[in-house]
Amino acid sequence: MSTVTFTTPVQEQIKLVEERIRAQADDNHPDLRAALEHLLSSGGKRVRPTVVLLVGNMLGGTEDKLVTVGAAIELLHTATLVHDDLIDGSLLRRGMPTLNARWSPAATVLTGDFLFARAAKLAAEADHLPLMRHFAQTLATIVEGELTQLFTSHGLINRKNYYQRIYAKTASLFEMSARAGALVSPVNDKVVETMRGFGYETGIAFQIVDDILDFTGDQRAVGKPLGSDLLQGLVTLPAIYYAEANPNDPDVLLLGEGGWGNQDRMERLVNSIRQSDAIQKSMQEAEGYIERALEKLTSLHPGIERSALEDLAKYIVDRRI
Numbered sequence: 099m100s101t102v103t104f105t106t107p108v109q110e111q112i113k114l115v116e117e118r119i120r121a122q123a124d125d126n127h128p129d130l131r132a133a134l135e136h137l138l139s140s141g142g143k144r145v146r147p148t149v150v151l152l153v154g155n156m157l158g159g160t161e162d163k164l165v166t167v168g169a170a171i172e173l174l175h176t177a178t179l180v181h182d183d184l185i186d187g188s189l190l191r192r193g194m195p196t197l198n199a200r201w202s203p204a205a206t207v208l209t210g211d212f213l214f215a216r217a218a219k220l221a222a223e224a225d226h227l228p229l230m231r232h233f234a235q236t237l238a239t240i241v242e243g244e245l246t247q248l249f250t251s252h253g254l255i256n257r258k259n260y261y262q263r264i265y266a267k268t269a270s271l272f273e274m275s276a277r278a279g280a281l282v283s284p285v286n287d288k289v290v291e292t293m294r295g296f297g298y299e300t301g302i303a304f305q306i307v308d309d310i311l312d313f314t315g316d317q318r319a320v321g322k323p324l325g326s327d328l329l330q331g332l333v334t335l336p337a338i339y340y341a342e343a344n345p346n347d348p349d350v351l352l353l354g355e356g357g358w359g360n361q362d363r364m365e366r367l368v369n370s371i372r373q374s375d376a377i378q379k380s381m382q383e384a385e386g387y388i389e390r391a392l393e394k395l396t397s398l399h400p401g402i403e404r405s406a407l408e409d410l411a412k413y414i415v416d417r418r419i
Contacts, residue, residue: 105144106406107406108155108406111165112144114161115144116169118166137179149297151279152279153293154282170224182244184198197209224282226282232274252331253331253355260334264302265302273297276293295390296394296411299387300387300414303411306380306381307381310335329361335380340367340374340376344374388412
C-alpha cells in the first residue's frame with residue numbers, strides 16, 4: 099500500500115511541521131543546522147506527526163497547535179534515533195550515513211541533547227500542562243527502555259521483557275502521538291483514551307513488523323545483516339516463537355546461555371527462524387494488534403481523517419523493505 103494514501107490529507111501540514119523543525123536550529127551553531135538538515139533529508143515517512151495531525155484534524159484541533167506538537171514529537175523521535183545509532187554503532191540508517199558515522203561520539207551525543215531540548219521547547223509552546231507531563235513521561239519511558247535493553251535483555255527469551263522493550267522503544271511514542279492530537283482538541287477524556295489506545299496498538303504492531311523485517315528484509319536497504327538483533331543477543335518475537343516451538347534446539351540453548359557472540363551458530367539460528375513458521379505467527383500477532391486499533395476508530399465519526407488513520411494502520415502490516 100502506498101504511503102500517499104494516509105499522508106494525502108496532511109501533506110501541506112507535514113511541510114509546516116518540517117519548517118518548524120528546521121527553525122529550531124536557526125541562530126545556532128552552523129554544524130547543528132547542518133546536522134538537523136542531514137537528519138531531515140535522510141528520509142522517514144513522518145508517521146508520528148501524521149498521526150498527530152490526522153487525529154487532531156479529525157477531532158477539531160487548531161492547525162498551529164497540531165503542527166507544533168507534531169514537530170515536537172518528530173524532533174523527540176529524531177533525537178532518540180541519533181543516540182540509538184551511536185549506542186548500536188550503526189553507520190547507516192535508511193541507506194544513508196548516520197550522524198555518528200560522520201562525527202565524533204561527543205559531538206553526536208551533544209547534538210542529540212540539543213534535539214531533546216528543542217523538542218521539549220516545542221512541546222511547551224503548545225501551552226498544555228497535561229501534554230507536557232505525558233511528553234516528559236514518554237521520554238523517560240524511552241530512556242528506561244534503552245537501559246533495560248542494555249543491562250538485562252541480552253540473551254533473554256521472555257515475552258514479558260520483549261513487550262516491555264517494544265512499548266518503551268516504539269509504542270510509547272505512537273501512543274503519545276495519538277494522545278497528543280486528542281489532548282489539544284476539544285474532546286472529552288473518553289475520546290483521548292480511545293486515541294491513546296489506537297496509538298498503543300499501532301505502535302506495538304509497528305515494532306513487531308520491524309522485528310520481522312529484521313529477518314526477512316532486503317539487507318542492502320536495511321544497511322545491516324539479517325537477524326542483526328539476534329546477532330547482538332536481542333531476542334525479538336520471531337525468535338521467541340521459534341524458541342517456544344524448539345526449546346531443545348542447541349542454538350536456542352546456546353543463546354539462553356549467553357552464546358550470541360558465536361556468530362556461526364547465531365547465523366544458523368537466524369536461518370532456522372527464517373525457515374520456520376515463526377515469521378508467520380509473528381505477523382499474525384501484529385495483525386491482531388492492528389485489528390484492535392481499527393476497532394478503536396469505529397466509535398468516531400467517519401470522514402477523510404478516520405479513513406486515513408485506517409489506511410495508516412493497515413500500512414503498518416503491509417510494509418516491506
